[in-house]
Amino acid sequence: MKTLLLDxxxxxxxADMTELVxxxxxxxxAYENGDAQMPAKSYIDLPQYNGDFRSMPAYMDAGEWDAAGVKWVNVHTDNEDDYGLPTVMGTMIYSDPETAFPLSILDGTELTMKRTGAAAAVATDHLAVPDATSMGIVGAGVxxxxxxxxxxxxxxxxxxVISDVDEEAVAAFVDAFDDEFDVRPGSVEEAAACDVLSTVTPVRDPIVPRDALGEHTHVNAMGADAEGKHELADEVLLDAKLVIDDYDQTTHSGEINVPFHEGTLTDADIYAAIGEIVVGDREGRTEDDGITVFDSTGLAIQDVAAAHVVYEHADERDNGYEFDLLGVAE
Known part of the structure; x- marks a missing residue:
């Protein structure tokens, strides 16, 4: 048996979105139904390097799922400018739960980008207006x-509508999608007025004001992934149907972490976890809803699910590079 290396x-x-979502x-x-184990994300802070490491293990056992893995990921905000490296890099180890054999070692950077987009799509599908045709994005990174x-x-x-202080990044985004969508640069306020808004920035001072949002805008707050990060004005969170991915993670390091620790936001302001909506225990969007917000911190179970999809297809298609990591191959 060999381990499959996937770049x-x-x-x-x-990782086609039609399967990944x-x-x-x-x-x-699976997480909501208790069919998954996901220890808390652990952090190693490296302030001297303006970065950190995170360890994210998980196991799922539900239906067709019997999958386990761990992702080792970083966020180093100076990487791009100082070293020409991505801000976020990761390595995923996908294992056979029965034997613990490492079936695959995957690039966790691409995997993270894919599964994070897919998580926003799940929330959007349950919380955005059905006929949403406009999308704003604040932050023109990967x-x-x-x-x-x-x-x-x-x-x-x-x-x-794409908004970012980096004009070159905005231009690159427009060029990438100009043939598929009516895409244009705009302000944060113009992006926020769309049917769906995704915020993907590392800011610590809110940049999306309440009065900029459309009457029925759904917001995917994706940027906050550490203590102190905060993209949306407190009034947005207080006025919205607020949905989170995981209570411990979002209160510690998600979009709600700052107002929650300041006492501006309480448990009573959280409507549901996305898992409760997915399994039907709580309603998604209703006709009476105004703005909705999904606070996403990223869960290890998402990485395991994404790795499962990628590994199965790569194995079928003979993609990647097989190697004898443990020296046990026949």
């Missing part, structure tokens, strides 16, 4: 691309 291109080719939805359901790809797989997106 970023292999992950990209074997349902897989991530299944992962949310995650903005998968946000659009994923959400366009669940809603008929036609118009896209």
């Amino acid at each position: 970023s291109e292999d992950v990209h080719e074997n 349902p897989a991530i939805e299944d992962a949310f359901a 995650q903005s691309y998968t946000q659009l790809r994923a959400i366009a797989s669940v809603r008929p997106i036609e118009e896209v």
